[in-house]
Amino acid sequence: MPQTGEPQGLVALLISPQVLPFFLLAIIFAGVQILSHTDVPKIKNLPEIPGVPIFGNLFQLGDNHAKVAQKWAQKYGPVFQVRMGNKRIIFANTFESVKNLWITNQSALISRPMLHTFHTVVSSSEGFTIGTSPWDESCKARRKAAATALNRPAVQSYMPIIDYESTKSIKELMTDSKYGRVDVDPNAHFTRYALSTSLTLNYGIKIEGNVNDEMLKEITHVERVVSNFRSTSNNWADYVPLLRLLPGGSTKPQEYRKRRAQYMHQLLSMLKDRIANGTDKPCISGNVLKDPEAKLNDAEIMSIGLTMVSAGLDTVPGNLIMCIAYLSTPHGQEIQKRALAEINKVYPNNDAWERCLEEEKVPYITALYKETLRFWSVIPICLPRTSVKDIKWGNAIIPAGTSFYMNAYGAHYDESHFKSPYNFEPERYLADDSLDDAAASRGTPHYGYGAGSRMCIGSHLANRELYTAFLRLIISFEIVGPEKKSDEAIIDALACNQYPTSLTLDPKPFKVGLKIRDRQMVDKWIADSEERTKDL
Numbered sequence: 086m087p088q089t090g091e092p093q094g095l096v097a098l099l100i101s102p103q104v105l106p107f108f109l110l111a112i113i114f115a116g117v118q119i120l121s122h123t124d125v126p127k128i129k130n131l132p133e134i135p136g137v138p139i140f141g142n143l144f145q146l147g148d149n150h151a152k153v154a155q156k157w158a159q160k161y162g163p164v165f166q167v168r169m170g171n172k173r174i175i176f177a178n179t180f181e182s183v184k185n186l187w188i189t190n191q192s193a194l195i196s197r198p199m200l201h202t203f204h205t206v207v208s209s210s211e212g213f214t215i216g217t218s219p220w221d222e223s224c225k226a227r228r229k230a231a232a233t234a235l236n237r238p239a240v241q242s243y244m245p246i247i248d249y250e251s252t253k254s255i256k257e258l259m260t261d262s263k264y265g266r267v268d269v270d271p272n273a274h275f276t277r278y279a280l281s282t283s284l285t286l287n288y289g290i291k292i293e294g295n296v297n298d299e300m301l302k303e304i305t306h307v308e309r310v311v312s313n314f315r316s317t318s319n320n321w322a323d324y325v326p327l328l329r330l331l332p333g334g335s336t337k338p339q340e341y342r343k344r345r346a347q348y349m350h351q352l353l354s355m356l357k358d359r360i361a362n363g364t365d366k367p368c369i370s371g372n373v374l375k376d377p378e379a380k381l382n383d384a385e386i387m388s389i390g391l392t393m394v395s396a397g398l399d400t401v402p403g404n405l406i407m408c409i410a411y412l413s414t415p416h417g418q419e420i421q422k423r424a425l426a427e428i429n430k431v432y433p434n435n436d437a438w439e440r441c442l443e444e445e446k447v448p449y450i451t452a453l454y455k456e457t458l459r460f461w462s463v464i465p466i467c468l469p470r471t472s473v474k475d476i477k478w479g480n481a482i483i484p485a486g487t488s489f490y491m492n493a494y495g496a497h498y499d500e501s502h503f504k505s506p507y508n509f510e511p512e513r514y515l516a517d518d519s520l521d522d523a524a525a526s527r528g529t530p531h532y533g534y535g536a537g538s539r540m541c542i543g544s545h546l547a548n549r550e551l552y553t554a555f556l557r558l559i560i561s562f563e564i565v566g567p568e569k570k571s572d573e574a575i576i577d578a579l580a581c582n583q584y585p586t587s588l589t590l591d592p593k594p595f596k597v598g599l600k601i602r603d604r605q606m607v608d609k610w611i612a613d614s615e616e617r618t619k620d621l
């Protein structure tokens with residue numbers, strides 16, 4: 086039969102000993118070419134870091150993407166392209182290059198990419214948070230609703246919550262430190278501070294217990310693990326689709342998806358029950374649920390709740406406790422002396438504890454939190470972006486649909502922008518009279534809150550949380566180093582992180598000593614706050 090004779094002849098030829106090795110090589114070559122194909126083709130006139138097939142630059146980026154990219158920038162320039170598996174990513178590594186791409190081109194950089202682990206495995210049932218949503222009408226509506234609930238006047242109305250929570254943290258720090266006799270790890274106290282604040286303002290539900298509260302422990306643990314599923318440096322399956330075929334890869338993300346869904350539903354149904362019984366307290370989700378004009382569906386309300394619970398949970402405590410760590414060092418003693426003097430200058434009548442709730446009048450404390458946001462860079466590689474329009478960088482045209490990673494750590498330690506960036510110096514922000522980190526147009530002090538069109542909308546709230554906590558801590562305690570050298574904190578923004586590939590800094594445990602400055606005075610401030618917030 087002539088038709089079948091020919092293919093049989095071809096097969097025989099291909100498997101003949103002389104041809105087979107070349108044939109297999111050709112198949113492997115073609116396979117590698119297909120697997121190394123990137124979502125966006127190589128961009129002309131933009132430096133590219135040489136990598137390997139299939140994995141691209143993943144091995145070279147290692148555990149510490151921010152540090153590696155910072156080094157590459159010295160050789161290849163501030164902006165370059167890398168291949169992470171099948172994704173082509175633009176890294177920006179200096180203050181100016183971030184400003185140009187994220188602020189000058191903000192309308193083009195308004196979207197966020199979808200990453201396999203988080204968007205497909207962890208989040209499919211609960212909707213995405215605002216910070217993980219690509220730009221569309223729903224994201225626009227959720228961002229608008231949340232931004233309104235977090236604008237300056239709204240945040241001012243939440244100050245009783247911050248009063249209550251910071252008082253509770255300081256009171257517990259006093260008892261845990263046995264009134265200054267034993268060293269303490271401040272981490273759990275400020276995690277509770279951040280979470281309870283977010284829950285109260287979003288659901289009207291606070292963490293009633295102490296740092297051992299079960300709900301606190303569950304939410305903190307689950308959100309930390311989920312945050313690592315979001316990390317751009319933690320999940321190779323996001324970039325190398327073949328790895329998704331490995332058995333067991335989605336077991337852990339799915340387990341955490343279920344655990345997360347459980348408390349999110351529990352919180353929402355507690356709120357709905359309270360609304361039905363008329364026992365609810367004013368809160369963001371309650372306002373949306375009760376507003377007949379609100380155009381958000383249940384999934385969108387859930388997404389806002391999820392955003393509120395997760396957004397400040399690692400970021401606020403990360404900044405707070407690493408600043409406390411710095412204050413406990415010898416240089417930190419000088420900073421505390423100056424801070425206390427500046428506070429006393431503005432408030433000579435011992436009323437700073439209360440007045441800090443209404444106003445932010447001590448520029449040195451504002452400078453302290455700005456420097457904290459810069460120095461500790463708690464999200465070293467900022468939340469990723471996707472471009473929706475072509476962007477011109479030098480002679481390169483970066484096409485729409487490309488992913489952009491901001492190396493915030495690199496920008497914060499950029500010597501061409503910050504004098505002595507490796508020194509912790511609040512003074513560097515004293516000349517900057519802007520108290521508003523969101524006022525990007527007046528010059529961004531740092532990229533701790535990102536930049537441009539998808540910048541953090543919680544910055545007013547976070548700034549008030551940081552300011553109140555720092556001011557109250559400094560007037561209450563002299564923060565000193567721990568007795569045991571092994572309890573000392575690591576003063577380096579990257580080395581202090583327990584999991585270098587995490588999205589947000591997860592500080593290694595450390596302790597500090599807390600000497601109460603004036604016990605009677607602190608007791609009085611606490612009693613006054615407790616009286617003021619007893620109905621909260």
Ligand code: HEM
Pocket residue numbers: 215216217218228231235283392393396397400401404463464467468469532533534535536537538539540541542543544546547
């Ligand atoms: C010190 C505390 C905080 C830090 C350092 C921080 C940092 C950030 C960063 C770096 C981004 C990405 C911005 C970008 O892509 O340019 C972000 C986004 C966001 N943050 Fe924060 N954040 C903090 C607290 C909060 C709080 C307390 C909330 C709300 C309760 C919040 C809500 C959000 C939201 C909703 C987004 C997503 C914005 C969007 O994608 O449109 N953040 N934050």
